[in-house]
Amino acid sequence: MLNFITNFLRFEGIPTKVVIITAVMSYLLQINAIVAGNPLYIIALYTLAPWIPLVLFEGVWKVKNYSIVAVLALFTILQIGHFAEHLIQVVQLTYLDGTVACPPPIDSIANYNNALSLGIRDENLLPTYLSVDVIAKAGVDGFPILDAAGNYITGPAACAIFGQLDLEIVHLVWELIGYFGTALVLFYFVHNVWLLIALICLSWHGVEHLTITYFYYFDQTPILPGFKQLWATVQLDGNKFMAVPAGIQEDMLNFYQAGGKFGILANDGMLEQLTGFDGMPGRPVLHMGYNLAITIPTVIGCLVELRKIRSSYLEESFSALSEEELTKLTTACTTKTMRKGDMIFEEGDPSISAYLIKSGAVKVVKNYGSSEEQTVGHLLAGELLGEMALLDGKDRSATVICEKAGSYLVIPAKTFRDLLNPQSGDYQSEATALFIKRLADVRFAINRELSDK
Amino acid sequence: MRRLVGFIVIFFPSSLNAFCGDFGLGVAPGFGAIDWMSKSPYIFAITLLSFAPLIFFVTRFVRKLGDA
Numbered sequence: 459m460l461n462f463i464t465n466f467l468r469f470e471g472i473p474t475k476v477v478i479i480t481a482v483m484s485y486l487l488q489i490n491a492i493v494a495g496n497p498l499y500i501i502a503l504y505t506l507a508p509w510i511p512l513v514l515f516e517g518v519w520k521v522k523n524y525s526i527v528a529v530l531a532l533f534t535i536l537q538i539g540h541f542a543e544h545l546i547q548v549v550q551l552t553y554l555d556g557t558v559a560c561p562p563p564i565d566s567i568a569n570y571n572n573a574l575s576l577g578i579r580d581e582n583l584l585p586t587y588l589s590v591d592v593i594a595k596a597g598v599d600g601f602p603i604l605d606a607a608g609n610y611i612t613g614p615a616a617c618a619i620f621g622q623l624d625l626e627i628v629h630l631v632w633e634l635i636g637y638f639g640t641a642l643v644l645f646y647f648v649h650n651v652w653l654l655i656a657l658i659c660l661s662w663h664g665v666e667h668l669t670i671t672y673f674y675y676f677d678q679t680p681i682l683p684g685f686k687q688l689w690a691t692v693q694l695d696g697n698k699f700m701a702v703p704a705g706i707q708e709d710m711l712n713f714y715q716a717g718g719k720f721g722i723l724a725n726d727g728m729l730e731q732l733t734g735f736d737g738m739p740g741r742p743v744l745h746m747g748y749n750l751a752i753t754i755p756t757v758i759g760c761l762v763e764l765r766k767i768r769s770s771y772l773e774e775s776f777s778a779l780s781e782e783e784l785t786k787l788t789t790a791c792t793t794k795t796m797r798k799g800d801m802i803f804e805e806g807d808p809s810i811s812a813y814l815i816k817s818g819a820v821k822v823v824k825n826y827g828s829s830e831e832q833t834v835g836h837l838l839a840g841e842l843l844g845e846m847a848l849l850d851g852k853d854r855s856a857t858v859i860c861e862k863a864g865s866y867l868v869i870p871a872k873t874f875r876d877l878l879n880p881q882s883g884d885y886q887s888e889a890t891a892l893f894i895k896r897l898a899d900v901r902f903a904i905n906r907e908l909s910d911k
Numbered sequence: 912m913r914r915l916v917g918f919i920v921i922f923f924p925s926s927l928n929a930f931c932g933d934f935g936l937g938v939a940p941g942f943g944a945i946d947w948m949s950k951s952p953y954i955f956a957i958t959l960l961s962f963a964p965l966i967f968f969v970t971r972f973v974r975k976l977g978d979a
Contacts, residue, residue: 641964641968644968648971648972648975649972649975649976651972654968654969654972657964657965657968658965661961661962661964661965662961664961665954665957665958665961665962668957668960668961669950669953669954669957672953672957673950677950681946682939682940682941682942683939683940684939684940711939713946713950715939716938716939716942716946717938717939717942717946718950720938722954726938728947728954731942731943731944731946731947732944732947732948
């Protein structure tokens with residue numbers, strides 16, 4: 459099972475060369491971003507950007523080949539990523555002395571002017587509009603707290619890696635992707651209780667985010683006097699900036715700003731305000747908890763379905779096999795891509811597997827590369843390949859070369875022999891064994907005919 | 912060019928959230944239960960909206976469990 463999950467997480471539909479080139483590009487961009495002194499989110503952005511088209515193509519390929527299970531796997535990966543962002547934020551806040559000012563202050567004109575008035579910035583360094591990496595702790599007066607040596611007490615902006623996206627609308631969209639994604643897969647996996655638990659947790663999480671987002675967008679009337687924190691931005695090194703507290707500005711606050719932003723169950727949220735109870739976790743910790751409660755059942759639910767995964771292609775080709783047998787066959791096979799001119803195997807190679815062409819075309823060639831080279835056949839999608847050598851126990855009798863780019867399934871020798879022996883192996887389908895044998899008989903006959911000529 | 916990209920990538924979402932940041936700043940003095948009570952009809956409606964689809968899935972799950 460672990461082996462199959464590893465295979466499933468690999469790029470199956472994209473040629474290895476493309477994956478290697480993308481990896482090299484990603485590393486080069488990453489090194490360039492590090493050397494240029496960029497903050498973490500820009501390094502992460504450069505590192506991930508080249509992978510985006512590959513992941514999209516691979517996602518489409520997986521949905522075509524594994525149907526709805528691939529959609530579930532995709533949502534599970536997104537959910538794990540979402541949880542990781544919340545976890546990182548809590549680590550930044552709890553263990554690294556971070557400040558929750560999200561999205562982090564940017565090196566804007568206002569923050570540039572604040573820094574000039576405090577006399578902590580060179581006026582020739584104009585605003586860059588980059589987000590700050592580091593924030594100095596603010597006291598109740600809105601100015602920096604200093605340590606015994608008179609230095610700022612600093613920590614990261616506790617907004618995870620992609621803090622610039624720490625917006626209410628982004629929180630809501632992620633929540634809704636999880637909500638509708640889980641609802642969609644539940645249509646197919648009716649018996650999966652883990653996904654149902656995940657949907658229950660998502661429903662409550664949805665209440666929190668819909669409430670907060672409602673206040674944010676539709677409740678703008680100022681209701682109470684309060685204050686806003688002002689920031690001054692100074693350069694650290696390269697493109698890294700620090701936000702220094704620059705006092706507070708009195709202002710009238712709307713419902714969201716006054717306290718609605720904490721939602722229903724977080725510290726200072728509705729529950730505490732209505733009951734007087736004081737002991738709920740802060741919003742970052744609470745929402746990490748929500749995401750943990752969603753992620754755990756989602757991952758278990760996904761693993762449960764992956765154990766039953768069936769390649770839609772094998773389902774069509776070996777329709778006589780039972781669902782369990784198709785799952786076994788799917789997990790035993792691996793998919794490979796081929797480009798025009800690629801050699802699948804060469805005459806004289808030992809026979810270790812059979813192949814099923816999923817897309818594209820190949821030609822079978824005798825005496826390849828010699829003056830007696832002869833093309834003896836062309837095989838298209840849906841045709842078996844390399845089964846003859848497994849049946850007669852000999853080495854490959856011909857070379858097979860890709861004529862039209864596509865992909866093929868590798869069926870290991872043991873699996874192939876099990877398919878042929880319904881009484882002894884893992885597969886009990888007489889019809890499938892007969893189908894393969896008939897196919898092989900035809901191939902043997904053609905081969906004999908060619909040899910006679 | 913780098914500044915332009917930085918501006919688009921960072922400033923645009925940040926400006927969208929101009930009043931949204933700093934959710935760690937705390938509660939305004941005087942904000943409390945009475946303000947939340949006035950919002951209860953909205954919160955009730957949102958809760959119904961969010962949980963309504965669950966009724967369908969739980970019912971379906973129980974029915975299928977019975978069939979099995």
